[in-house]
Amino acid sequence: MAFLVHDARHLERPARPFGGGSERSRAGRRLWRVDLLQAAAVASVAVAIALFLAEGGITRFADPGSALTSLGIIAGLAATDLVLVMLLLAARVPLIERAVGHDAAMALHNRLGKPVLSLLLAHGVLLLAGYAIADGVDLVAEAVAIWNLPDLPLAILGFGLFLAVVVSSLVAVRRKLRYEVWHVIHLLVYVAVLAALPHQFSVGGLFAVGTWQWAYWLVITFGTFAAVVGYRVVAPVVASLRHGLVVERIDPVGDQRDGVVSVTMRGRRLAALRATGGQFFIWRFLAAGQWWQAHPYSLSAAPRGDRLRITVRALGDGSASLAGIRPGTRVALEGPYGIFSEASRSRRRLTLVAAGIGVTPIRSLLESATFRPGEATVVLRTQGPAEGWLLDEVRDLCHRRGATLITVPGGRGRGWLTPSAERQGLDLPALVPAVADSDLYVCGPRGWAEGVISEARAAGLTDEQIHHERFDW
Numbered sequence: 072m073a074f075l076v077h078d079a080r081h082l083e084r085p086a087r088p089f090g091g092g093s094e095r096s097r098a099g100r101r102l103w104r105v106d107l108l109q110a111a112a113v114a115s116v117a118v119a120i121a122l123f124l125a126e127g128g129i130t131r132f133a134d135p136g137s138a139l140t141s142l143g144i145i146a147g148l149a150a151t152d153l154v155l156v157m158l159l160l161a162a163r164v165p166l167i168e169r170a171v172g173h174d175a176a177m178a179l180h181n182r183l184g185k186p187v188l189s190l191l192l193a194h195g196v197l198l199l200a201g202y203a204i205a206d207g208v209d210l211v212a213e214a215v216a217i218w219n220l221p222d223l224p225l226a227i228l229g230f231g232l233f234l235a236v237v238v239s240s241l242v243a244v245r246r247k248l249r250y251e252v253w254h255v256i257h258l259l260v261y262v263a264v265l266a267a268l269p270h271q272f273s274v275g276g277l278f279a280v281g282t283w284q285w286a287y288w289l290v291i292t293f294g295t296f297a298a299v300v301g302y303r304v305v306a307p308v309v310a311s312l313r314h315g316l317v318v319e320r321i322d323p324v325g326d327q328r329d330g331v332v333s334v335t336m337r338g339r340r341l342a343a344l345r346a347t348g349g350q351f352f353i354w355r356f357l358a359a360g361q362w363w364q365a366h367p368y369s370l371s372a373a374p375r376g377d378r379l380r381i382t383v384r385a386l387g388d389g390s391a392s393l394a395g396i397r398p399g400t401r402v403a404l405e406g407p408y409g410i411f412s413e414a415s416r417s418r419r420r421l422t423l424v425a426a427g428i429g430v431t432p433i434r435s436l437l438e439s440a441t442f443r444p445g446e447a448t449v450v451l452r453t454q455g456p457a458e459g460w461l462l463d464e465v466r467d468l469c470h471r472r473g474a475t476l477i478t479v480p481g482g483r484g485r486g487w488l489t490p491s492a493e494r495q496g497l498d499l500p501a502l503v504p505a506v507a508d509s510d511l512y513v514c515g516p517r518g519w520a521e522g523v524i525s526e527a528r529a530a531g532l533t534d535e536q537i538h539h540e541r542f543d544w
């Protein structure tokens with residue numbers, strides 16, 4: 072059996088015509104905000120360079136020594152500005168989280184690391200060469216002279232720390248580090264930015280006290296730090312105290328040996344969190360041996376009244392320890408995050424595809440998403456026809472809401488389907504004929520999800536229709 076259709080009573084009902092407040096216009100507004108944020112990031116680099124060019128303009132490039140020095144300063148200004156952009160992308164600023172989404176913001180944050188490092192290197196090398204030509208000395212003599220400039224050793228320490236952060240984030244290195252070790256190294260980036268700050272004001276005279284350049288630079292630097300402290304420290308502490316979340320019960324899911332549990336938590340005024348199905352929080356269970364680690368888990372049920380629920384597969388120490396957590400344990404939370412939710416809808420129809428523990432956000436999204444009977448299809452890759460974590464709940468929800476449920480049971484094939492499905496030439500459009508006119512939400516192991524997404528693209532889905540939640544940061 073290549074696939075199993077559990078409930079298709081309303082299969083292929085025509086989608087409604089779009090009204091004024093349609094999903095498409097909501098998606099359009101979100102993408103417009105993304106464009107605006109991107110433009111702001113590019114503009115901030117342009118302003119950083121303009122700060123320098125406004126004082127002296129073309130005359131700053133009059134001779135080779137000055138030209139190299141000017142290029143070095145421009146590289147340093149652009150790099151510092153981009154580091155601030157990186158910090159903002161990781162600061163969980165609600166405007167960024169809701170428009171760009173956590174995954175995309177962190178992906179951009181990661182992509183900027185290496186170019187910024189190159190700019191910082193260029194900053195050092197160009198300034199050294201420029202100063203050496205201007206002073207008529209060799210590079211070694213100039214390096215010694217520069218070392219004695221005010222605050223320079225501190226700036227070089229900052230560069231060393233930034234280098235450590237970028238190297239620790241290279242895929243090959245990161246795989247070898249425990250998440251917590253990598254995280255502590257990553258926090259050094261804040262020390263790096265602060266260590267580099269004094270030399271920006273004391274060397275070169277660009278940011279002389281009282282100038283508009285000085286005021287602008289102080290505002291963007293301390294504004295960024297305020298956002299980081301506000302959204303990553305103060306807001307989670309306030310939310311955790313306000314909502315007073317405690318573990319209510321732990322329920323095993325499926326076979327005990329799978330190590331999957333659902334954790335139901337109870338709290339106060341949870342509606343104020345404005346969390347919806349498909350989103351995730353970063354959770355910290357305040358029990359002995361666990362309080363020091365925080366983990367991201369998606370909601371596996373839509374928030375209801377004073378309760379939140381997650382479903383967790385034991386994949387390491389932190390997730391495995393949840394099975395032993397006692398009811399009554401206090402829980403600190405950070406979020407909600409992510410736009411794997413209604414927030415990124417662009418079509419009336421929905422196609423939800425999950426494998427393994429990736430079913431969690433799909434299950435809660437199915438519960439809270441807006442659709443009429445016949446407009447949603449859920450495809451679950453499972454091991455056996457009646458297996459799959461939360462399968463009973465998904466089946467029940469599909470039945471109640473009039474969604475079609477298809478399970479594709481069996482071992483791994485070459486793509487995202489099973490060998491028998493592949494032999495029959497099945498693919499995403501064959502399973503979900505209306506997929507090209509739907510929003511596709513995919514959650515599961517990385518290679519598997521890429522298989523689903525590439526078939527979706529081949530079927531004509533655009534970026535605004537494809538939504539992918541990754542569990543592997």
Ligand SMILES: Cc1cc2nc3c(=O)[nH]c(=O)nc-3n(C[C@H](O)[C@H](O)[C@H](O)COP(=O)(O)OP(=O)(O)OC[C@H]3O[C@@H](n4cnc5c(N)ncnc54)[C@H](O)[C@@H]3O)c2cc1C
Pocket residue numbers: 250351365366367368369370381382383384385386387388389390391428431432541542543544
């Ligand atoms: C947005 C998102 C939603 C998720 N939702 C679920 C869910 O609903 N159910 C579920 O079972 N799993 C979910 N995960 C995966 C879950 O967070 C990890 O399995 C868990 O953090 C592993 O921690 P560990 O100590 O058990 O294992 P470890 O051995 O420490 O780590 C195993 C893997 O998880 C990563 N990891 C560990 N800690 C963190 C952290 N704090 N932040 C990010 N990655 C980390 C590590 O880099 C490693 O790749 C989600 C992950 C993300 C990013």
